[in-house]
Amino acid sequence: MSFRKRGVVVPQSGSTNSSSPPPGSANKPTQTQAPPGTRPSPLDGRLTTSTGTRSLDSLLAGHSGLALGNSLLIEESGTTDFGGTLLKYYVAEGVVQKHVVHVLGVPEGWGRELPGLGLDDDDGRRKKKAADEDKMKIAWRYERLGEFGAGVGGARDRNVPQVTSATTSAPVFCHDFDLSKRLILPSPSNMHFVTLSVQPNLSFKDPDTSVSPFTKFIQHLAAQLSNTPPTTIHRVAIPSLLSPALYPSYASNPSHILQFLHGLRALLRKYPTQLTTLITIPLSLHPRTTGLTRWIELLSDGVLELAPFPASAVVIKPSGAATEHEEPPQGMLKIHRLPIFHEKGGGGGENSGSGDDMAFNLSRRKGMVIKPYSLPPVEADGEAQQGGLEGDDGKKATKVDLEF
Template identity: 30%
Template sequence: MCGHGLMVASAEEQPKHLLKALPHPVDDDKDSKTTQRMDEEKMKIAWRYQHLPQHQVSETGQQFGHSYDLNRVMGESRLTTVKTNCFYLPSEKISLHDNSINQAYQRLFSKVESEISEGGYSLTADAAKSQGVTNRNILRLGIHSLASPLWEVNSIQQSTVSLCRFLHALRGILRVSLAVCVLTIPTHLYQDESKVRKIERLCDTVIRLESFAGSDKETNPVYKEYHGLFHIRRLPRLNSLSSYLPDSLDLAFKLRRKKLTIEKLHLPPDLSETVSRSQEDSAKKAARSASALAFSCSSSLTERKLDF
């Protein structure tokens, strides 16, 4: 969408298939018409809630980033206008003799390093002199399902060590280049939480998606409006002593018909019919017990005379 260079790496699915499955961008004109129609057909709410601040409404009216339609796929004409490079692990010839380090991570890092140096994304003085690039661009690197068993080619025992070495080297080369990397890690495959914590310390930003599918929260009426929770584990603090703290860390996501939205988690009030009935039943029981107690006291008073 911005004309930046792309590099997609995967060991499970073909990177070309991932690129072809990108969602279709929504035009700004259609967005403005949709929002205008929604404003015209806005529901009337209670007068006491009309002056409260609305969530997720931009004060300037400008939208940051782009919007995408999940029901449609991006056209190939848009993908051909940008420079793309793919890394597919099964197609790489990796030697299985050296067990000291994972050759898959080493091969991936060499591909990333060559792409940064040859594509004109490096910021070092030597690279700038040799390349002579005037119009620089940005490289967006995406690694799909890193640290899965498919990446453990010949170093199963040293898997965590090799992964930490790769992330440390990748983080160092990104600091001196016009490149940014987004990677996904299947943490549900790790039984040891300490390994996940080591990986999180080597990343600038860490988010975790908790889906309600197959869990007890899926049938819980409290989370009926959402499909999962959006956890923020780590926020970047580049060139600063502390990271930015958002207003709320209780976030949830919902998958709608055409888009995926992330918003603040608002629990609904407990106004269910079962609760009201239980309160009415308890009130009736209390009234019956009080009347029975009063009747017993009155009957005993009629039979006996009490001296005070």
């Protein structure tokens, strides 16, 4: 009886190669890679994409991004255009990630005003820090283990590919943009500017109010989604919905606008892994007390309201070493509704910060930063507390007297 090494399969008669893969192994499904600009949600694993603003991504029900197949409505009161800036960040992120972007109601010149990419200093510093942290996870005595022994061990592991750090090759989910720069659109561009279904009336006749101005956009969007691969991500941007500067007066007819939002919502549900939508609406023209605005909110998955501070308000900079370099907030943000994706609430109130008063600030390099709002300390209170301490002789106590 001859001895045989353990773990070696004995070839049977008629077999060609013992190392050939078993039948049917080539038909096993392989793990597919997520489309560019998307990543799984930390809650339930569904694909999410970035809105172009990191602080806004962190508010969206704990999913760290806008889940595909959902819409977000941004309402804004006053004459400012912070919502339009958020919309440009959303579109610029889609252009950089090579997504297909569809813009409704504005000319092509609007796309030439997108913010450009910021400096790479912060990005490079962040990558270096992540690489150093990944390097420190490996014990120092095992770091050079692959270089030990150029003889048998080196010859044995010569054909084994080296594992590189995943942090250096991971794609960027959300980019940094600079408002003072302009984004250079690629040629050919994946941006589509769709005008309204309104032709100029040269005969000075009354327009036909029975024709919806949104029909052309729904038809364009349905054709684009059906003719692209299922891995292509589409972004829909609708700036200043129902603004009289862009839309005719009869566009606010409920039979037109609500039917359009129903059709857009149907496309979001039909393509839950390809389409996202971001809409802005001016509350000064369509306040939340009207029934039409409430219906628009009900047909949106998430609703946020921006309330900028008036320009005449006196801005008091907070004192203290920890807050002296922070810029004062420019307005308040109110969360009316966030997308709820499952029975657990999708990370709801505690993780999203919806129970706190949120404020926002817009800067050139940092973009829009949304964080909890807190009142600055009042300097008069500190002086009153120090002046209220008096000694036995009626004199004010000094710092030396308070020390033990």
